[in-house]
Amino acid sequence: MTTSLDPTTTTDTNFAALATDDRVDGSLYTDPDMFEAELERIFYRTWVWVAHESEIPEAGSYKMATIGRQPVIVNRDRKGNFNVLLNRCRHRGASVCEVPKGKANGFTCPYHSWSYALDGRLRGIPYPDGYDEDLDKKDLPLQSLRVESYAGMIFASFNPDVEPLDDFLGDAKVWIDLFMKQGAGYPIKTQGEHCFRFRGNWKIQLENTTDGYHFPIVHRSWMSSVDAETADMLSFMTDDNAVTHALGNGHSVAIMVPEHVDLDHDDGTEKIQARFDHIVEELSKTMPADKVRRIVRSMHGAGFNLNIFPNVAMSMSFFRVLRPISVDETEIRHIALGMDGGPEIVNRERLRIHEHFQGPFGFGSPDDSEAWDRVQRGSRGAPGMPIMVNRGLNREALDSDGHRTSHVTDETGMREAYAMWKRMMTDED
Numbered sequence: 273m274t275t276s277l278d279p280t281t282t283t284d285t286n287f288a289a290l291a292t293d294d295r296v297d298g299s300l301y302t303d304p305d306m307f308e309a310e311l312e313r314i315f316y317r318t319w320v321w322v323a324h325e326s327e328i329p330e331a332g333s334y335k336m337a338t339i340g341r342q343p344v345i346v347n348r349d350r351k352g353n354f355n356v357l358l359n360r361c362r363h364r365g366a367s368v369c370e371v372p373k374g375k376a377n378g379f380t381c382p383y384h385s386w387s388y389a390l391d392g393r394l395r396g397i398p399y400p401d402g403y404d405e406d407l408d409k410k411d412l413p414l415q416s417l418r419v420e421s422y423a424g425m426i427f428a429s430f431n432p433d434v435e436p437l438d439d440f441l442g443d444a445k446v447w448i449d450l451f452m453k454q455g456a457g458y459p460i461k462t463q464g465e466h467c468f469r470f471r472g473n474w475k476i477q478l479e480n481t482t483d484g485y486h487f488p489i490v491h492r493s494w495m496s497s498v499d500a501e502t503a504d505m506l507s508f509m510t511d512d513n514a515v516t517h518a519l520g521n522g523h524s525v526a527i528m529v530p531e532h533v534d535l536d537h538d539d540g541t542e543k544i545q546a547r548f549d550h551i552v553e554e555l556s557k558t559m560p561a562d563k564v565r566r567i568v569r570s571m572h573g574a575g576f577n578l579n580i581f582p583n584v585a586m587s588m589s590f591f592r593v594l595r596p597i598s599v600d601e602t603e604i605r606h607i608a609l610g611m612d613g614g615p616e617i618v619n620r621e622r623l624r625i626h627e628h629f630q631g632p633f634g635f636g637s638p639d640d641s642e643a644w645d646r647v648q649r650g651s652r653g654a655p656g657m658p659i660m661v662n663r664g665l666n667r668e669a670l671d672s673d674g675h676r677t678s679h680v681t682d683e684t685g686m687r688e689a690y691a692m693w694k695r696m697m698t699d700e701d
Contacts, residue, residue, distance in 0.1 A: 287697040291690045294662035300693075301473040301651045301659070307599035314582055314696050315340035319420075319427040319440050321584035321593065322346050322356055326424065326461035326612060327373070332390065335373040338595055339428065344417065345369050345379065346426060349390040356428035357392045358415035368414070379414070392416045423448045424460060425584075443673065444523040447578045451586045453535045454570045454609070457563075461612035462591070463623055466631055467605045470641045472648035474582075474596040475689070477604060480640060481577050481585040481592060482516055482526035482685030484508065485663060490639050497628070497635050501545040502572070514680040516664075517671065522581025522692025524685030528588075532575030535566070544568050554617050567618055571625065573609070579685055581692050590626055600648055606630040606637065661686040 287309075290297040299306055322337040323346040334347035336359065343359035345368075359367045361381035368379040368388060378395060380387040387396040392414035397403070417428040420437035422445060427437055434440070441448070452460050470477070480486070488495065488509055495506070506528060508514035513530040527533060531542065544552060548568050555564040573589025585592040591607040608626040610619035629636035651659065664682020671677040678684045 288694060291694040293687065294665055295658035295660050296690055298651045298655050298657060298659055300475060301648060302599060302655070304599045307473075307596070309697065310693075311340040311596065313699075314693070315596065316342075316430045317434065318431070318582065318696065319429050319434060319437055320582065321425060321580065322419075322428045323426040324424055324460075324462050324591070324607070325354075325421065325426060326459070328354070330375075332375040332377060333373075334369070334376060334390075336369060336371075339417075339430065340596065342430070343367060344428065346428070347376075347390050353391070354419050354421060354426055355391050356417040356419045356426075357388075358417070360415070361386055362394065362412040362414065388414050423452055425580075440521055441580070442521055442523070443519045443675065444521075444525075444578065444580060447519070447525050447576065448586065450534055451574045451576075451578060454573045454589065455611050456535070456567045456570045456614070458611035458614040461610050463608040463610040463619060463626075465605050465607040466637070467603065468632065468637070468641065469597065469601055469603045470644045471601055472644040473599060474594050474602045475693070476644045476647050477592075477594050477602055478579070478582065478689055479661075479683075479686045480644065481579045481587055482524045483683070484514065484516070484526050484528060484680035485682070486643065487528075490643050491636055493635050493639065499545060499547050501543070501547075508680055512679075515677050516680050516682060516684040517673075518676040518684050518688035518691075520675075520688070522689045523579060524688045525576050525578045526680050526685060527576045528680055529572075529575030532569070532572070535570050535574065538565070538569065542569065548621070551617055551621060555615060567611075567615070571618070571621060579689065581689055589622065590630060602644075604637075604641075661690065 290300060320339045322339065322344065323335055327335050328346060328348045331348055331350045334345055337344050337346050345357045345359050347355050349355055359369055361368050361383065363381065363384055363386050366381050366383040368381045378387055378389050385398045386394065389395050394409040394412045397409065417430055418432055418434055419426065419428045421427065422437055422441055425448065454460065508528045511530065514527055516524060516526045518524050544565065548571060552564055552568060555567060577588060578586040583594050590609055593605040593607065595603040597603055608623055610622050628634050661683045664678035664684060668676050668678040668684055676684055
């Protein structure tokens, strides 16, 4: 691989030169060798989000997922433990599961019927007399990954020596806890998803989640399609309280609606939007006024976007999950969220809000996707020209918690992600 900054080889020194404090080399979007190195050094070595607990609610529940290019099965066994298993038979390599989600007692290879338990143990081999007597089933389980969860978010890693998830998430845990408060007293649950691909590098989308600068420009059509109260709520360009924090380990948070950061705090001055009058009327038949207000204030989700490096964002009212396909193709899943056990009228309305922005015929995701495509196309021109991530560097400061902080329209979140990219690509620790 050659780069515009150091046209020699892909050494750690070269990777370090590709990402500086205020710019990154264009090859980070376009070099296929770089992409392969990212899979090995990032996606196969750190924690990657694979599921939310509500997607596998009971014993035998499972879903398929992918880490980098490697297919895995996420399940809950009869002891209630989460397992993440490589979807590859130990015999001849066939996948043992092809149904995206469901419930099963175990997994059986369709080729020669080797069968495995939910925890990956090899349970049966047909016609075992054809094998050497030294073959022991306990030596041939499905490959099991490290798996840990926090606040319902399940992460896995191919790296057996990866740091504890609590340490990896670090100060992002505070924001995950705040994000989950949009359940208004009910647990958060997933409600379905919209999956699509765009013709661009995965880091283009990683940058986007805490990029407030693009919002009133790219999403002008969405802003004109909503009621005045919603548009006003998301008019944060000149709000001094709308900021971005770098949280460490590549994580960042962009606060767009400061008054909704902690949904348990309500000074009573915020007016409930008229568009939700029918929900207020219905809920008021069986609930006290303060509970109705708490639920309705949560309809739009939390007041911020939280980026968890490298593949999941908790974006106001939905999860955004990225999967790198190739150097210039990325899969995106937008997962709608609701209140588990909450009023059905509220969960339906949350789905309608999700569809209006994130859906395939919505006003948000198609515009984002077009912008991401154009970044990829444009970045192939003038390969020696860097990608700038310097907005707000001149006004970045440390907050009381020691986090680098700047305005929500600044590129503090991008700089944090690239600092972690550089750290992992160069093995600094």
